[in-house]
């Protein structure tokens with residue numbers, strides 16, 4: 001988003017969009033949890049509830065030519081990147097019209113038209129891919145296109161994290177590394193997985209500019225990312241931001257959440273990024289209750305339409321089982 | 334290629350042929366680049382890429398740090414982003430550090446994305462024993478990769494194939510892994526001019542014969558040919574098939590051959606248990622059972638990490654004498 005262009009949105013418009021974005025993710029995912037209970041969605045389902053400010057704030061800073069890679073906790077990222085709620089829901093229902101043709105499910109959402117490269121469920125394995133995409137941008141004179149790679153703090157203990165940051169710094173590729181530090185990797189706390197818990201410091205050891213941001217404050221996320229993206233577009237090389245955030249729900253639908261106190265969860269819920277921004281904007285009279293309510297209703301309508309479409313969508317015929325193994329082996333195509 | 338044409342063709346080593354293929358690929362397409370450990374100043378661990386960085390610059394012959402998972406993953410990303418990377422991994426043993434990227438990402442992205450993304454990546458990996466490099470530099474793990482849907486796996490065994498399989502691999506929209514057996518690099522052979530794109534999914538009959546089919550790949554091919562020459566003197570006519578493609582397997586060439594010769598001897602430098610040799614033997618048992626005059630015989634690597642000492646290393650992998658003995662025993666068990 002270019003603040004200098006004449007039709008750049010006003011600050012208030014940006015605030016409204018960010019609020020609406022977070023609400024879209026929240027409503028969509030709360031419905032996903034219900035649908036899991038109804039066994040319409042199966043497999044692993046990782047909810048992003050509580051962390052919406054990060055995907056919303058970052059994605060509003062990007063343009064069409066930028067690329068995004070995310071983890072298995074990526075419904076919000078996909079939605080924010082422009083993948084339709086309907087195609088995401090169809091994917092989770094295992095339908096042909098899903099954004100990955102029913103081959104991926106919740107953890108593997110892909111959309112080529114949105115430059116959305118998954119949906120990657122091997123922790124940290126997509127970081128080297130981000131470096132390669134950045135290298136391609138650099139080589140093919142698309143150096144103002146930024147690659148944005150989301151991952152959890154748990155990924156920072158993996159070798160591929162270190163290899164990728166080192167390569168990114170050596171080759172000065174246009175990649176923004178976005179660490180979503182929600183303090184837990186499944187049930188393993190940050191303190192028990194990282195010898196150095198200052199994650200920005202750790203990333204900075206690769207000679208990459210790195211800093212830490214309050215990931216519960218979408219305006220802060222948006223400000224920090226705007227700066228980082230502009231610097232990368234200007235040829236500044238890779239950057240790293242740690243977003244301090246928290247997931248309100250268990251790791252996945254299988255997780256009994258035995259490793260943290262209810263009090264801790266409650267404390268973080270006080271900082272819910274949606275209610276915080278709502279209260280702030282209402283307090284400053286930058287939004288009305290009616291507009292907020294409209295946002296929730298629009299999100300519910302979008303989600304319900306997606307569910308109806310997914311319910312009605314046909315399943316992929318079994319005789320297409322062997323499709324998409326290699327590009328020249330498109331049985332039935 | 335007939336033996337008569339071969340006489341007029343320039344001879345080249347396997348190494349030179351591969352370098353020529355790389356040079357041509359770099360010259361023909363700006364999207365192509367090579368990356369790997371010590372591919373530039375050092376000249377490549379097996380001197381395949383020697384001099385190319387001077388000709389094409391360091392961005393296109395790109396040294397990487399010791400980060401197999403990192404640079405293979407970067408190759409996948411670069412391929413997704415529109416480049417045509419050729420990634421070199423020093424030795425198949427080191428490729429295990431990148432197994433995650435190759436198996437979990439390169440092989441799956443096309444499928445997981447419902448056909449939206451594909452990974453036009455070439456990975457060159459040196460494989461095999463025979464240079465007394467012991468148990469962390471000598472294994473033959475091609476079969477592991479050949480196990481994986483979503484990958485194509487080829488093993489050029491002649492300078493001619495080293496020269497001409499690469500362009501087809503590069504043009505392929507899928508990840509293609511090229512296994513280069515280290516003892517082949519110094520082998521010399523005729524290399525003909527381009528005759529249009531060659532099929533990398535077909536096996537080749539390297540020697541015609543009537544009484545048994547010897548199935549070989551990579552470093553086993555010259556040994557199989559030498560053995561076939563020797564058994565001919567004992568009056569045994571052996572056909573030698575070079576698999577060339579390990580995935581997909583060219584089942585029809587294999588089957589047609591064994592249906593003619595009625596006997597099969599399957600060679601593999603890799604281990605016997607769960608090896609590619611087992612896949613070939615089982616495939617032939619399924620497709621040729623009623624044509625077989627004798628049980629299929631496998632001659633594979635001994636079930637041991639490759640030892641250092643020359644005599645032990647030799648004993649650990651099939652040698653020409655072993656192949657000769659197995660072939661004669663298969664065709665003339667009474668002798």
Ligand SMILES: Cc1ncc(C[n+]2csc(CCOP(=O)(O)OP(=O)(O)O)c2C)c(N)n1
Nearest residue numbers: 073121122123152153154155182184185186
């Ligand atoms: C290489 C690998 N190891 C283990 C797992 C199992 N696993 C899935 S998510 C996860 C925790 C990751 O935590 P983090 O990176 O902090 O992301 P978060 O789930 O908190 O968003 C683990 C261990 C995996 N998917 N991949």
Ligand SMILES: [Mg+2]
Nearest residue numbers: 152153184185
């Ligand atoms: Mg985490």
